[in-house]
Amino acid sequence: MKEIREVHNCxxxxxxxxxxxxxxxxxxxxxxxxxxxxxxKTEKKYPLVVLFCKDCSLVQLKYIVNPEVMFKNYLYxxxxxxxxxxxxxxxxxxxxxxxxxxxxQSLIVDIGSNDGSLLNVWKNRGHQILGVxxxxxxxxxxxxxxxxxxxxxxxxxxxxxxxxxxxxxxVIFATNVFAHIDDIVDFLNGITHFLDDEGIFISQxxxxxxxxxxxxxxxxxxxxxSYFSVRSLLKLAERTxxxxxxxxxxxxxGGSLKVFWKRKMNKSLIxxxxxxxxxxxxxxxxKLYRVATYDAFSERVRRLxxxxxxxxxxxxxxxxxxxGYGAAAKGNILLNYFHIGTNIIQYIVDSTPYKQGRFxxxxxxxxxxxxxxxxxxxxxxxxxxxxxxDEIMKKNRRYSSQKGKFIICIPSxxxx
Ligand code: JHZ
Ligand code: ZN
Numbered sequence: 103m104k105e106i107r108e109v110h111n112c113x114x115x116x117x118x119x120x121x122x123x124x125x126x127x128x129x130x131x132x133x134x135x136x137x138x139x140x141x142x143k144t145e146k147k148y149p150l151v152v153l154f155c156k157d158c159s160l161v162q163l164k165y166i167v168n169p170e171v172m173f174k175n176y177l178y179x180x181x182x183x184x185x186x187x188x189x190x191x192x193x194x195x196x197x198x199x200x201x202x203x204x205x206x207q208s209l210i211v212d213i214g215s216n217d218g219s220l221l222n223v224w225k226n227r228g229h230q231i232l233g234v235x236x237x238x239x240x241x242x243x244x245x246x247x248x249x250x251x252x253x254x255x256x257x258x259x260x261x262x263x264x265x266x267x268x269x270x271x272x273v274i275f276a277t278n279v280f281a282h283i284d285d286i287v288d289f290l291n292g293i294t295h296f297l298d299d300e301g302i303f304i305s306q307x308x309x310x311x312x313x314x315x316x317x318x319x320x321x322x323x324x325x326x327x328s329y330f331s332v333r334s335l336l337k338l339a340e341r342t343x344x345x346x347x348x349x350x351x352x353x354x355x356g357g358s359l360k361v362f363w364k365r366k367m368n369k370s371l372i373x374x375x376x377x378x379x380x381x382x383x384x385x386x387x388x389k390l391y392r393v394a395t396y397d398a399f400s401e402r403v404r405r406l407x408x409x410x411x412x413x414x415x416x417x418x419x420x421x422x423x424x425x426g427y428g429a430a431a432k433g434n435i436l437l438n439y440f441h442i443g444t445n446i447i448q449y450i451v452d453s454t455p456y457k458q459g460r461f462x463x464x465x466x467x468x469x470x471x472x473x474x475x476x477x478x479x480x481x482x483x484x485x486x487x488x489x490x491x492d493e494i495m496k497k498n499r500r501y502s503s504q505k506g507k508f509i510i511c512i513p514s515x516x517x518x
Contacts, residue, residue, distance in 0.1 A: 113284065113327070130146065130464040131323075178216070189354050193360070212234070215234060271297055277305070280306070306361070406515070422481040
């Protein structure tokens with residue numbers, strides 16, 4: 103496949119009725135953290151343009167970057183944040199609540215399993231586990247952690263091989279990967295095939311309603327091809343042999359949906375119509391099916407850029423030391439779109455070992471471990487991983503007791 107492909111049809115309903123409402127410009131892929139050597143090379147940047155489908159309300163990227171460019175060697179791991187690890191525990195409890203028949207022989211599968219953190223929860227309880235992930239570096243780490251993992255992208259073809267090799271899956275998870283998939287109908291056909299008759303599939307991803315309401319433009323990036331409303335999800339389910347039997351809201355990642363799927367023929371699980379309709383009511387109330395809502399969103403994003411740049415430049419003018427906290431993919435979107443780099447931020451601290459010693463893509467801000475802060479008592483810390491602001495501010499009580507201030511940019515500029 104070429105490095106980039108333009109979308110002409112909605113991936114959920116095939117409509118050509120697509121309305122372009124936001125253009126974030128040419129940006130580097132957000133997890134493309136650079137080594138010192140990379141700094142000398144020319145950096146690839148890809149267009150980040152967002153479309154709204156007027157027929158099913160799916161929000162989706164206009165240009166798709168080849169997954170091999172983004173996921174072959176992947177530097178993001180979930181296990182750095184306690185909040186994210188807690189979420190994996192909650193998901194296990196969710197599965198056990200809906201599926202009484204889970205035994206030690208049940209096969210638990212995680213698509214986009216990364217370093218195996220989600221499956222670790224199940225391994226510790228003695229279950230059969232299987233990870234699937236395309237990142238060669240992460241499969242090696244997961245296998246070292248004793249998490250059996252198949253290298254590759256989950257498709258209906260791979261599903262047939264996996265079912266033959268491991269038998270049917272009783273629970274399949276897909277967290278922070280469902281929105282990353284281009285041929286989502288084929289993906290769901292694979293899930294249908296791999297699932298046991300009584301099995302359930304649980305997907306979790308950022309929720310479009312929260313993204314729009316909280317101005318979370320920085321979670322729009324090349325990895326995230328789709329931004330789902332419940333309306334577009336139900337439309338998608340109609341094209342498969344699966345049925346959504348429940349949806350729950352989670353605060354993770356600034357607001358995400360946990361979507362519970364079963365095979366249409368599985369009558370042992372009741373469809374939670376009331377719960378599902380409550381999301382549709384919210385989407386109607388917040389006018390998520392109207393073009394004007396997305397034009398207003400884009401206007402707020404442009405205003406946010408002006409406010410943040412003005413404030414940061416004036417803090418810098420007064421010789422304050424400003425750093426970033428959390429070398430997050432979303433942070434790289436914000437820094438690049440706001441044109442904020444070493445002209446404002448001295449460095450970023452992050453506990454992810456593979457990110458330390460590297461530089462942020464496009465803006466080339468150096469990334470250090472947290473002890474760097476001890477050496478250079480900063481005056482301001484921009485929490486780029488704002489989705490973990492509570493966990494991060496708690497961790498930095500000493501910094502704030504020494505008059506250090508926190509800057510949060512989403513949903514609006516706040517200094518604490
Ligand atoms: P974090 C993630 O994106 C992952 P990103 C993924 N791209 C996705 O789909 C979206 O969320 C929804 C660091 N950190 O998890 C760790 C500390 O150093 O929000 C991470 O590098 N110390 C698949 O990249 C970064 O911050 C800490 O105490 O936006 C957080 O990035 C904490 C809490 C985090 O992922
Ligand atoms: Zn559509």
